[in-house]
Structures are given as C-alpha cells and as structure tokens.
Amino acid sequence: KQEVTQIPAALSVPEGENLVLNCSFTDSAIYNLQWFRQDPGKGLTSLLLIQSSQREQTSGRLNASLDKSSGRSTLYIAASQPGDSATYLCAVLIYMNRDDKIIFGKGTRLHILP
Amino acid sequence: GAVVSQHPSRVICKSGTSVKIECRSLDFQATTMFWYRQFPKQSLMLMATSNEGSKATYEQGVEKDKFLINHASLTLSTLTVTSAHPEDSSFYICSARDRTDRTPLGTYEQYFGPGTRLTVT
Numbered sequence: 001k002q003e004v005t006q007i008p009a010a011l012s013v014p015e016g017e018n019l020v021l022n023c024s025f026t027d028s029a030i031y032n033l034q035w036f037r038q039d040p041g042k043g044l045t046s047l048l049l050i051q052s053s054q055r056e057q058t059s060g061r062l063n064a065s066l067d068k069s070s071g072r073s074t075l076y077i078a079a080s081q082p083g084d085s086a087t088y089l090c091a092v093l094i095y096m097n098r099d100d101k102i103i104f105g106k107g108t109r110l111h112i113l114p
Numbered sequence: 115g116a117v118v119s120q121h122p123s124r125v126i127c128k129s130g131t132s133v134k135i136e137c138r139s140l141d142f143q144a145t146t147m148f149w150y151r152q153f154p155k156q157s158l159m160l161m162a163t164s165n166e167g168s169k170a171t172y173e174q175g176v177e178k179d180k181f182l183i184n185h186a187s188l189t190l191s192t193l194t195v196t197s198a199h200p201e202d203s204s205f206y207i208c209s210a211r212d213r214t215d216r217t218p219l220g221t222y223e224q225y226f227g228p229g230t231r232l233t234v235t
Contacts, residue, residue, distance in 0.1 A: 041205075043228035
C-alpha cells in the first residue's frame with residue numbers, strides 16, 4: 001500500500017531563508033509526483049509536477065527533485081517570503097484497480113516570519 | 115487554464131438532512147472526476163472516482179449509500195451527503211481530469227476545485 005510521508009509536519013523560518021521540505025513514498029511505482037500549496041480553508045494550487053522519468057522541475061523560486069528509486073522528493077524554496085506561508089502537500093499518482101489515483105501526504109505547514 | 119468550481123463553498127445543515135455539492139469543469143471536458151475529503155490538519159483522502167455516464171467507484175470504507183455521486187455530464191459531478199451527521203463535517207474537494215488529454219498516464223494533471231466546507235449541527 002502506497003504511503004506518503006512529509007517531514008517536518010510544521011516549520012517556521014525567518015523571511016529570506018532558503019528551505020527544504022521533504023517527502024517520501026513507500027512504493028516507487030509512481031507515474032508522477034506533484035507538490036501543491038494549500039492556504040487555510042482553501043483548495044489546492046499545483047506548484048510543480050514531476051513525471052516519473054524526470055528528476056526535477058523548477059518554477060521561479062521553487063525547485064522540486066525526485067529520486068524515484070529511493071522514494072524521495074524535496075521541494076526547495078529560495079529566498080522565502082511571508083506570502084509563502086501555507087501548507088505544502090506532496091502527492092504521488094499511482095495506478096490501481098484499473099484507475100489512476102493520487103495519494104497525498106499530510107503536508108508541511110510552513111510559516112515564514114516577517 | 116483549466117478551472118474547476120465547486121458550489122456551495124460553505125454549507126451548514128442540520129443532522130439528518132441531505133446536502134448536495136456540485137463540481138464543475140468550466141473550460142474543459144472531464145470524463146473523470148474525483149471526490150476527496152479532508153479533516154482538519156489531515157491529508158486529502160480519496161473517497162470515490164466518478165466516470166461520466168457510469169457508476170462511481172468508491173474507496174474502501176466509504177459508504178456508497180451515504181455519499182451519492184452522480185456524473186451525468188462531461189462538466190458536472192455532484193456529491194450528495196445523505197442523512198448527514200456531525201462526523202460528516204469536513205472539507206470536501208473535487209478534482210477533474212481533462213478528457214482531451216490523451217498523453218500517457220502521469221503526464222497530465224488533475225485540476226482541483228476550491229473545496230466545500232460542510233458543517234453538520
């Protein structure tokens with residue numbers, strides 16, 4: 001059974017710092033991995049999608065890496081800003097019972113201190 | 115870009131009543147829509163997969179008679195919570211997959227709605 005774990009569960013850092021969020025998954029048979037942002041009481045915003053054949057994706061100050069064989073992904077946020085405060089969710093796409101499914105981690109609650 | 119809407123965004127209902135939540139894909143056709151539930155500080159849990167024109171596939175532990183899903187068109191899926199109880203209070207999020215995207219599995223995205231906060235009193 002695929003399980004997605006995110007460490008740490010919560011993180012507070014001063015503005016301007018670079019930071020890394022970690023995600024691990026138990027079964028390497030994934031089709032892609034996505035990082036999402038969720039603001040309190042809101043839906044999901046897709047940040048980066050890494051296909052299983054790729055090793056990283058970049059968008060602005062965000063860089064996500066994927067090591068499928070070891071079941072790990074990291075989200076790197078450069079020069080953090082207070083507006084980056086949110087919960088960041090890692091999710092993997094698997095294929096099971098003739099359907100594709102997204103399995104989510106519990107997220108990392110990030111607070112950037114002004 | 116692909117947009118998914120949900121209605122209502124918030125709903126409060128009394129225990130024992132039924133509530134319907136709508137999920138619409140606004141600018142694309144979605145053969146498949148997914149319904150998730152999220153409890154406070156918890157992850158999104160897939161409840162069911164809804165394919166247009168066919169019965170929904172429910173995840174283990176989700177009561178199909180309690181959570182009725184209808185996907186009658188390529189742009190609309192509904193989730194009805196029947197005989198709601200306080201423990202059904204949660205954040206319900208839908209997502210939709212673009213029908214026209216025929217690229218290999220894993221190279222397309224699911225687009226998520228903004229969620230519906232259900233409170234049962």
